[in-house]
Amino acid sequence: KAGVTQTPRYLIKTRGQQVTLSCSPISGHRSVSWYQQTPGQGLQFLFEYFSETQRNKGNFPGRFSGRQFSNSRSEMNVSTLELGDSALYLCASSLDRGGRYGYTFGSGTRLTVV
Amino acid sequence: SQQGEEDPQALSIQEGENATMNCSYKTSINNLQWYRQNSGRGLVHLILIRSNEREKHSGRLRVTLDTSKKSSSLLITASRAADTASYFCATDKKGGSEKLVFGKGTKLTVNP
Numbered sequence: 001k002a003g004v005t006q007t008p009r010y011l012i013k014t015r016g017q018q019v020t021l022s023c024s025p026i027s028g029h030r031s032v033s034w035y036q037q038t039p040g041q042g043l044q045f046l047f048e049y050f051s052e053t054q055r056n057k058g059n060f061p062g063r064f065s066g067r068q069f070s071n072s073r074s075e076m077n078v079s080t081l082e083l084g085d086s087a088l089y090l091c092a093s094s095l096d097r098g099g100r101y102g103y104t105f106g107s108g109t110r111l112t113v114v
Numbered sequence: 115s116q117q118g119e120e121d122p123q124a125l126s127i128q129e130g131e132n133a134t135m136n137c138s139y140k141t142s143i144n145n146l147q148w149y150r151q152n153s154g155r156g157l158v159h160l161i162l163i164r165s166n167e168r169e170k171h172s173g174r175l176r177v178t179l180d181t182s183k184k185s186s187s188l189l190i191t192a193s194r195a196a197d198t199a200s201y202f203c204a205t206d207k208k209g210g211s212e213k214l215v216f217g218k219g220t221k222l223t224v225n226p
Binding site for chain 1: 149158213214217
């Protein structure tokens with residue numbers, strides 16, 4: 001069965017621009033969570049979507065947003081990019097909410113802001 | 115703040131040796147999970163241990179959980195060069211918001 005697919009794999013953007021990242025979860029998984037990974041802060045929870053509703057949100061500014069579609073695919077958007085937004089963005093899908101029984105991660109999108 | 119903290123931050127061993135990584139956490143949990151990440155890639159789920167379990171095995175992996183000390187350990191036996199990766203523990207906080215909180219990881223290098 002297909003894994004979690006994240007697109008694009010790499011992105012280079014300029015400060016002030018906005019970016020949209022996409023995640024297709026494993027078929028049948030209704031929960032999609034997003035994490036930001038940086039060398040300094042490690043893995044930080046961004047938000048979780050379940051059945052098209054945001055169920056949980058991390059401590060990130062409002063420039064970070066997301067949504068989930070009826071087919072469980074999810075997108076996250078970052079507006080007014082800052083240099084500090086450079087990171088690996090990871091999407092994780094799970095059958096239930098919160099990854100309680102384990103997440104399946106995508107390979108990530110490497111975002112570089114210049 | 116991070117729920118889990120791994121120790122050591124980095125570990126370098128020879129092939130065939132055992133590798134032990136530790137994780138400490140701060141609050142009561144429902145379960146604790148271990149993940150592996152190869153350089154710059156996504157995380158791979160290795161094993162989940164519930165709060166009422168003390169030990170769990172999966173192939174060359176052995177995980178222990180001591181809820182009284184709020185700590186867990188991951189043992190990889192007979193390590194291989196392919197085990198070179200970062201290893202993270204993640205906790206599901208009991209009564210908390212439903213999300214996994216990850217530690218900063220242990221970077222394991224297995225030298226051939």
